[in-house]
Amino acid sequence: MVVEAPPTPAATVAPPRHRKIPPAVLLIGPSVVFMALLLGWPVVQGVLQAFKDDQGFTLEFVNRMVQDPYFWPAVRNTLLLIVVMIPLQFALAIAMALMLRSNPRLHKVHFFIWAIPLALSDLAAGLVWLAIFNDRGYLNSALSWFGLQGISWLAYDNQTSMFICVLIAELWRATSLVLIIVVAGLQGIPKDYDEAAQVFGATFWQRLRHVTLPLLKPSLQVALILRTILAFQTFAVAQALTGQNFPLVVGETYRWYTGLQNPNVAAALALVILVVSMVTSIFYLRALRDKNQGGLR
Amino acid sequence: MADIQISNLVKTYPGGSERATDDVSLSIRDGEFTVLLGPSGCGKTTLLRMIAGLELPDSGSISIGGRDVTYLPPNKRNLSMVFQSYAVFPHRKVRYNIGFGLRMAKVPADEIERKVQWAADLLQLGPYLDRLPANLSGGQRQRVAVARAIVMDADVLLMDEPLSNLDALLRLTFRSELKKIVQDLGTTTVYVTHDQSEALSLGDQVAVMRKGRIVQLGDPLDVYDAPADQFVGGFIGSPPMNFLDAAVSHDGGTLVLGEQQLMAPSILRSFAGKDVLLGVRAENVTVSNQRSSGDVAATVLVVEPMGSTVLLTVEVDGHNLKVQAPPTFKTAPRHTVWLGFAPNTMRVYDRETSMALEAK
Numbered sequence A: 001m002v003v004e005a006p007p008t009p010a011a012t013v014a015p016p017r018h019r020k021i022p023p024a025v026l027l028i029g030p031s032v033v034f035m036a037l038l039l040g041w042p043v044v045q046g047v048l049q050a051f052k053d054d055q056g057f058t059l060e061f062v063n064r065m066v067q068d069p070y071f072w073p074a075v076r077n078t079l080l081l082i083v084v085m086i087p088l089q090f091a092l093a094i095a096m097a098l099m100l101r102s103n104p105r106l107h108k109v110h111f112f113i114w115a116i117p118l119a120l121s122d123l124a125a126g127l128v129w130l131a132i133f134n135d136r137g138y139l140n141s142a143l144s145w146f147g148l149q150g151i152s153w154l155a156y157d158n159q160t161s162m163f164i165c166v167l168i169a170e171l172w173r174a175t176s177l178v179l180i181i182v183v184a185g186l187q188g189i190p191k192d193y194d195e196a197a198q199v200f201g202a203t204f205w206q207r208l209r210h211v212t213l214p215l216l217k218p219s220l221q222v223a224l225i226l227r228t229i230l231a232f233q234t235f236a237v238a239q240a241l242t243g244q245n246f247p248l249v250v251g252e253t254y255r256w257y258t259g260l261q262n263p264n265v266a267a268a269l270a271l272v273i274l275v276v277s278m279v280t281s282i283f284y285l286r287a288l289r290d291k292n293q294g295g296l297r
Numbered sequence B: 001m002a003d004i005q006i007s008n009l010v011k012t013y014p015g016g017s018e019r020a021t022d023d024v025s026l027s028i029r030d031g032e033f034t035v036l037l038g039p040s041g042c043g044k045t046t047l048l049r050m051i052a053g054l055e056l057p058d059s060g061s062i063s064i065g066g067r068d069v070t071y072l073p074p075n076k077r078n079l080s081m082v083f084q085s086y087a088v089f090p091h092r093k094v095r096y097n098i099g100f101g102l103r104m105a106k107v108p109a110d111e112i113e114r115k116v117q118w119a120a121d122l123l124q125l126g127p128y129l130d131r132l133p134a135n136l137s138g139g140q141r142q143r144v145a146v147a148r149a150i151v152m153d154a155d156v157l158l159m160d161e162p163l164s165n166l167d168a169l170l171r172l173t174f175r176s177e178l179k180k181i182v183q184d185l186g187t188t189t190v191y192v193t194h195d196q197s198e199a200l201s202l203g204d205q206v207a208v209m210r211k212g213r214i215v216q217l218g219d220p221l222d223v224y225d226a227p228a229d230q231f232v233g234g235f236i237g238s239p240p241m242n243f244l245d246a247a248v249s250h251d252g253g254t255l256v257l258g259e260q261q262l263m264a265p266s267i268l269r270s271f272a273g274k275d276v277l278l279g280v281r282a283e284n285v286t287v288s289n290q291r292s293s294g295d296v297a298a299t300v301l302v303v304e305p306m307g308s309t310v311l312l313t314v315e316v317d318g319h320n321l322k323v324q325a326p327p328t329f330k331t332a333p334r335h336t337v338w339l340g341f342a343p344n345t346m347r348v349y350d351r352e353t354s355m356a357l358e359a360k
């Protein structure tokens, strides 16, 4: 920064220039305004709604949220779902992408079939799986066909089986997003690296660990952030399958807003999701940062 | 260490109409340095990749050290390879890259370190060991690829144009360096290049390829002195072999070049009265300003002083010839010079098939 530079002859002689708006500002200006209106304003509204009543600032809504008997189970379920689901999804997606890379017969058809769930709304996906898991659903019919006694998979008192049902439905529904990102990432890696590793005696697992996964890191990072944020928002599938019996944080937001008609507590819950999502993204970005900056490509 | 037997390899790429390798057979003895030489797109890399197991042949077989490896995956073949595209891992430092194969084979860390250091010294990579490949020049990256290949105690060393990206001086240095390294290692080596001088200087045997076939296989000097056909003669040597249309006289004793006559090599006795193609290397033609008996007159077109010699492009009977004269030789375009051909250095080819003619 220049603090009180002594006036140089050139500076004093130079004609006064019109202050022009830098082109960078002109270019990003519209999108900044757009973002502020569409994203920033609702966030501000949400914060105000969660912390302000007629008398001004208050923590009452946050207290009510925390003291609600469903709140902590909802947090626990959401976290549990994420911790179990994300690794499974990534393992599945990477396995599927590697299978596609080996160019089996009809690999394009496989890819499209595997991507279909992406085109389905999550509520529709929930209803599909409800048709499978309910007491008279396809699963129990199949079991009875084998002469086995059916099980109430979605019974309100069986948390474990409800969890598994929600998990399976979510796996089916949302793995394709990870798959598509991983497939795109794999396509960007030249085949030579894998071939070189093969020639130098690396086994499949060594190649995966030392070559493919490190090269895939940028794609995995994107997929991980997207999937985790979306997993915090899991809602419609659980709602369709279990109603309120398997509470999740976004489900609670919905219940407070529509069922209990309390938008303030709902806003507080929404803020919880916002903060947790942001913290996780920052964590991922830092944890997966390339130690050798600029090392890739 | 092992010998390599390749028999009748045929490979057509999916979607390709021509065979990338067409019925290639090749036998390489234990410890031998074989060079695959040929123009771009003739199937050298394809053949090398099949030896490596990165490409599977449509038919034919490959065995290494007596073991049939035709369909074995690459990691079971105990090879090492320098890729034409280097394939140096971009996410790892040079040190890790060079030691990669040893690490995969679970060699103790101190031995890896020692070997990496050895290879880095040989290839002048010492200062770059802790850099990422992205921060190296193309030639340095290529040397990393070579270093990664030579640290392995592999049965077979495959190299696909490993010196292509070095400047002329470094290439010359590393060429002899590489020859020494490989001799010390004693590893059976298959080396791909399209540089004929590299092929001649490095190989124990040279396989010249064209359009997926091996057109000549032999000792470098044989390939140079007695090219099996016009293609090989034109491809090897700098300047390449000169070719002239000539006719053998009826008694078989002279060659007729348009208006002029020339002593014929003795093998031509059985081709009396036939039209042939004469092949002669620049250094086997003497050039002088005075006529002596048996000489052929030629008109000078271009004079190129090369330092150690003067390269002349001359015209004889409508054919352009490249010949060499001593650096002190004085001539100018449109002058006439006299060329002397030594009969026993001339090669004769069939005009239709362009194959070398052997005495019957």
Ligand SMILES: Nc1ncnc2c1ncn2[C@@H]1O[C@H](COP(=O)(O)OP(=O)(O)OP(=O)(O)O)[C@@H](O)[C@H]1O
Pocket: B013, B014, B016, B020, B038, B039, B040, B041, B042, B043, B044, B045, B046, B047, B084, B194
């Ligand atoms: N993956 C591939 N798919 C289809 N055709 C290929 C493939 N790789 C090579 N070819 C074709 O096979 C032929 C031989 O290619 P190859 O790479 O073996 O040539 P090369 O002798 O190594 O050439 P260069 O000296 O340019 O490296 C070429 O005509 C090429 O177009």
Ligand SMILES: [Mg+2]
Pocket: B044, B045, B046, B084, B160
């Ligand atoms: Mg090649």
